[in-house]
Amino acid sequence: MTDDITARHNEKMRKIKAARDKMMATKTEEKGLIMVHTGTGKGKSSAGFGMVMRCIAHGMPAAVVQFIKGNWDTGEKTFLRDRFADEVRFFVSGEGFTWETQDRDRDIAAAQNGWKIAKEQILDPEIQFVLLDEINIALRYDYLDIDDVVDFLMNEKPEMTHVCLTGRNAKPELIEAADLVTEMTLVKHPFKDLGVKAQKGVEF
Template sequence: MSAPASDTTPEARATARLARKKAVVDGKIAAASIERGVLLVNTGTGKGKSSAAFGVLARALGHGQHCAVVQFVKARSDTGESAFFQRQPEMAGHWHVMGEGFTWETQDPARDAAAARAAWQQACTYLTDGGTDLLILDEFTYALKYGWLTLDEVLPALQARPATQHVIITGRAAPEALLAVADTATDMHLLKHAFQAGIKAMPGLEY
């Protein structure tokens, strides 16, 4: 017996497809019942790794969560995100600019390593604090890339953090071992960048 003509129209087929998709999505949502802290890694050569993390920071603050940021490479404190978030009462004393700048600027590996270790010690105070809901380790992957910190000390600390604490790590060249323990990992791939065309970094967009 053939189907009624009304069921074979494009509109009817589209409605049926949407109904099937909704059933699949609803099933996945129902199956996701675990509530715990999540480790996110934003890596890759593209722009937006830190910006994405700070977007989540705004979201978490909007929910009244307790948050902290430790920046491992940035040395400047005049960035727009630093100015904005440090004006928020909830972030007072919890935004730490602890880098010495990029290695080609500092030309001092020993100083860079010392700064990274100091930043890691600061990070560890939050990784053991059950009252911190979200911790952002900005440009943290460089500390691993240049050997300032080791995976042997970092991974256990990340995995032993409070059960409900979220951590976001940003930076290029995230090592495979870090990606393996991450719950969510995003590779931001560069397609093109204004800097390649000679356009300087603009306030409000790049910093």
């Protein structure tokens, strides 16, 4: 590394820092965000649970409603229920993916029960962050009415409460309503290419 390259690099970084400091200075507003994690890639739920971990660290009471993975013995459920029952309220509404239950009417009832719980948690002034895990699946199959959900989030959600909604195929209405939308895109997946099965720690 020559001194010249180092000097040019440091000058470039100084400019980025200046631009970033200027940008951040305008970001004084705090508000509760409506966040969506969608797409066919991995990490939609994991990133939601990563935020739950951050909330625990900061002493921000949080709630999780799992709409679809109900009967799965997931690491996140075990972890939060066994160790953080005081910090995180954990609810399960769904009973597995619909192709496991084979009963659409029961799935609809479960999704609607989950949404009822979700609204209560979002309206609870104690709760600062609510993760609605896989709710997009329930919305996609019209187990829940998208207009009801969007109307509630836009008009009844307390201003400072963050809500994160996950699942592939997010509806356009939800994307429009959201403050922050991330699409997880599958670039490469071992299930498809290599015949590797779902593994502990990684997938659940």
